[in-house]
Amino acid sequence: xxxxxxxxxxxxxxxxxxxxxxxxxxxxxxxxxxxxxxxxxxxxxxxxxxxxxxxxxxxxxxxxxxxxxxxxxxxxxxxxxxxxxxxxxxxxxxxxxxxxxxxxxxxxxxxxxxxxxxxxxxxxxxxxxxxxxxxxxxxxxxxxxxxxxxxxxxxxxxxxxxxxxxxxxxxxxxxxxxxxxxxxxxxxxxxxxxxxxxxxxxxxxxxxxxxxx
Numbered sequence: 001x002x003x004x005x006x007x008x009x010x011x012x013x014x015x016x017x018x019x020x021x022x023x024x025x026x027x028x029x030x031x032x033x034x035x036x037x038x039x040x041x042x043x044x045x046x047x048x049x050x051x052x053x054x055x056x057x058x059x060x061x062x063x064x065x066x067x068x069x070x071x072x073x074x075x076x077x078x079x080x081x082x083x084x085x086x087x088x089x090x091x092x093x094x095x096x097x098x099x100x101x102x103x104x105x106x107x108x109x110x111x112x113x114x115x116x117x118x119x120x121x122x123x124x125x126x127x128x129x130x131x132x133x134x135x136x137x138x139x140x141x142x143x144x145x146x147x148x149x150x151x152x153x154x155x156x157x158x159x160x161x162x163x164x165x166x167x168x169x170x171x172x173x174x175x176x177x178x179x180x181x182x183x184x185x186x187x188x189x190x191x192x193x194x195x196x197x198x199x200x201x202x203x204x205x206x207x208x209x210x211x212x213x
Contacts, residue, residue: 002078004077004078005076005077005078005079006076006077007074007075007076008075008076008077008143008147009074009075009139009140009143010072010073010074010075011072011073011074011075011134011135011136011140012068012069012071012072012073012134012135013068013071013132013133013134013135014113014114014115014133014134014135016113016115016133017068017132017133018064018065018068021060021061021064021065021068022061022064024060025057025060025061025064028053028057028060029054029057032050032053032054032057035050035053036050063086066086067086070083070084070085070086070089071083071084071131072084073118073131073134073140075140075143075144075147076147077096077147077150077151078095078096078151079093079094079095079096080093080094080096080099080120080122080144081093081094082094082129082131092129094120094122094124094125094129095122096144096147096148096151097148097151097152098122098123098124099120099121099122099144099148099183100121100122100123100181101119101120101121101181101182102118102119102120102121102140102141102144102145103118103119103121103141104116104117104118104119104137104138104140104141105117105118105119105137106137106138110133114135114136115133115134115135115136115137116133116134116137116138117130117131117132117133117134117137118130118131118134118137118140118141145183148183149183149184149188152178152183152184152192153192156171156192156195172193175189175192175193176189
């Protein structure tokens with residue numbers, strides 16, 4: 001992480017994602033165990049086959065667990081970090097400033113289990129980033145919005161504090177774009193506009209242009 005960056009939240013796959021692989025491994029272990037019990041009267045090659053199956057099953061269980069643990073979604077004060085891979089690790093960093101929308105999708109059953117899918121749209125990405133079976137996706141979406149708003153507020157405060165002139169019209173258009181995307185609320189839009197010293201009726205014009213009141 002950077003010096004001025006902090007981790008807000010880390011999310012991984014819900015344990016239910018590991019359940020199918022775990023059940024397959026348990027069934028295989030049980031079958032191998034039964035085979036070893038009955039091996040007393042079986043040929044020697046049968047024991048070799050059971051030994052190989054045992055090693056394969058253990059390898060399958062280990063790889064499934066490592067894959068499950070390897071997928072992480074990290075929210076910091078500046079970035080969204082998507083990590084995946086066991087032997088070949090990949091990481092996709094998405095600056096919060098470029099995030100357009102973060103949407104969670106949950107079926108009724110997934111809502112009961114508090115899991116869901118995340119769809120992240122950001123400028124610079126050819127297609128939305130999709131993550132399936134994430135724990136508490138709604139909470140993550142809310143924290144992304146809070147972090148994005150805090151970053152924008154920090155940037156705006158630094159801009160207002162500058163001694164040099166501020167391009168008020170450029171900032172008004174930037175705030176209008178954030179408002180249309182839903183990154184900032186109507187109240188936050190009006191607060192930022194007033195902080196720039198713009199007349200109140202300018203905010204009304206922006207809301208008329210977006211159709212939001």
